[in-house]
Amino acid sequence: MTKMHENELEIDESLVYTLLKHQRPELANLPLKPILSSGTDNALFRLGNQYVVRLPRIDWATESIDKEYVWVPKISENIYF
Secondary structure, three states, rough: OOOOOOOOOOHHHHHHHHHHHHHHHHHHHOOOEEEOOOOOOOEEEEEEEOOEEEEOOOOOHHHHHHHHHHHHHHHHHHOOO
16 A cells, blocks of 8 residues: 555555454454555554544544544434434
8 A cells, every 4th residue: 555644654454454353352343444545644444334433543643532532422413313
């Protein structure tokens, strides 16, 4: 994969599997497939049929994930399906 930013982390399926084995071993046996994305801040992987793994490629991208962690639950309270 071509790097899009200076100091970009190398994120591949091997890294994702290693992280899953250590942090969420119950999910580590699900199939994993990279997702092509036009975004440049995060690497995305489909995990099984239900999950997406999203890892920041660059250090400053963690700020948006921190904001989403706080705001998505608040916003979702106002969404009706």
